[in-house]
Amino acid sequence: MESKNLTNSIKKASNEEALDALPISICLVSKNFSILLANKSFLGMIGYERPEILGENINFLFNDKIVADELFADLKSKEVINGEGVLIKNKKGQSILTSTIGCPTFLGKDKKEVANYIFVFFQVEHFKGLELNIKSKVKKLSEDTKNLAQARKALMNILEDADEERQKAELERDKTLSIINNLADGLITIEDNLITLINPIAKDFFQTTEKEVLGKSVDELTSHPTLRALVEMFCEEKPPFLRKELSMGDSLKLEVSAIFFGVDKKNIIVMLHDVTRENFIERMKTEFVSIAAHQLRTPLSAIKWILKMFLDGDMGDITETQSQFLQKTYDSNERMINLVNDLLNVTKIEEGRFLQKIQKYDLSEVLIEAVGTSKELAESKGLSFNYVLPSKKLPKISVDKEKIVMAIQNIIENAVFYTKFGKINILTDYLDPQKEFMIRVQDTGMGIPEDQKVRIFSRFFRGAIALKTETEGTGLGLFIAKNIIEAHGGKIWFDSEEGKGTTFYLTLPVDGKEKSCEVKN
Amino acid sequence: MSKKILILEDEIIISDLLAKKLSFEGYSVKTAQNGKQGMDLMTQETPDLVLTDVIMPEKNGFTVIEEMKQNEMLKNVPIIIISNSGQPVEIDRAKELGVSDWIIKTEFDVQEIIKKVKNKIG
16 A cells, blocks of 8 residues: 555656646646646746645636636536636736636546546737737738739839840841841941951951951951951041042952041941942943044044145135135134043043153243243233242152143133233242142132032033133033142142132142051051 | 155045145155055065054054064164054153154144155155
């Protein structure tokens, strides 16, 4: 008996220790609901000492007797109870909100007879707190999720827009690339002195590939077999716009148009236009005119000779009237001869083979020849004609004498021709720093109307006033004169006031060579 | 004996005119329509003066002149060129070959040509 009690006591003691270690409030009651056992947590919750409550009916704890009775009734019917929000009071009289769980224990394996009831109490405050905490956290979480969803939606929209823009940009880029690749002309772009683009036509012109060219600098390309000719055109002094012909041998002639822009003009857009055929046609045209003009000379000569023979009396005597008519015919024929001569000169200019013998001469020599018979002619018209010859001590000029005389003569003859009264002055100055001569031909003639000034130097142009007064003159004179002067490296321009007079200015450099481009090293 | 002149010119109107005028002045004139014909006539009978065009069929003026200079009988015959045109380069070349005058048809009339002929051979 003692050992059994001892064993039981020991069992009981160990049970109690185990129960006390638990953090949940546990209370064991008899089937009459008197408290048999209470763990530390339980005691702590209700604020009583163990001796105070042992043997007491547990219903003293419950605030609401009706709720307690219901719970007990359920327990008695061998059900497990779970009372949520059950109020119990502690020693101080404070109410504690709990979840009360009750569970019957049974005698024997058949569970027919109740032995005890186990009560477990959870303080809901904790729960409530936890629950509220969780609820608020869940609320925040769902808000956050909502925000995230919205943010994601916004992001998706942005991405869609960005994608759309990207597609648009790609489309534009493809369009541009397509245009560039299908251009009938060559296109090369240079940015910051590096080649950034070369289209198929340009690659073809220069028989090169993107690999050879892209990313290379202009300087590097001066050693490229075909492109060097192009980059050599872009010399130190870069104008905003350049248009020049580039010859790639006999089978390809290109017209190069280049626009320079940006800082230090390091950005260039170069367009290359194949003018091989155009040049060919132009040459054919020029050749045709040349041949035609040559052929015309034979009958013109024959007419000239025969008419002269008549006028000289070689064909017998002629009457005064006959003589006059024949003279008019002769003069007409002479004009045709002059026109043919001019046409041939024009073709020579176009073919670039106009200047022939370049030698050094004194300008005074040239001027005397150019003045020729103009002085007498002017004086016979009642005009005063003055000219000052430049000193022989001044430098000689390198010119094609025949052509320069032709040019200056043309201008002087125009001055005499278009002046009815007044004077003609010819002045020359030597401009030392520029090393060139400036010749001025001033007249007090009919002048050039404002709207005609632009076209004065074009082929076959004759001023309106000139047309009204005389029918002579082919209109080629000034075109040819301008070409001759410019071919020598000089310039020609004029001032004029209708009804008052005209002054023509010519410059002729001592050394007639044009400036050449130097390749940057 | 009248002096003999040979005219080499493919334009009949020109050669007829010149021939007529020169005959009138007392010269004995023969004409050829091309360079080859001209050379043949020259070798048959040495002329006192040759008036020749430059552009002609069969043989052009320069070739004729060069051949004349190779020929013992012909190398001293005075030559006057009458042409439709004259580039300085060509004129220089002709002068080097011994041509005494280069006349451009449209710039001279017959009278002046005859003066030149008279100057050369009297």
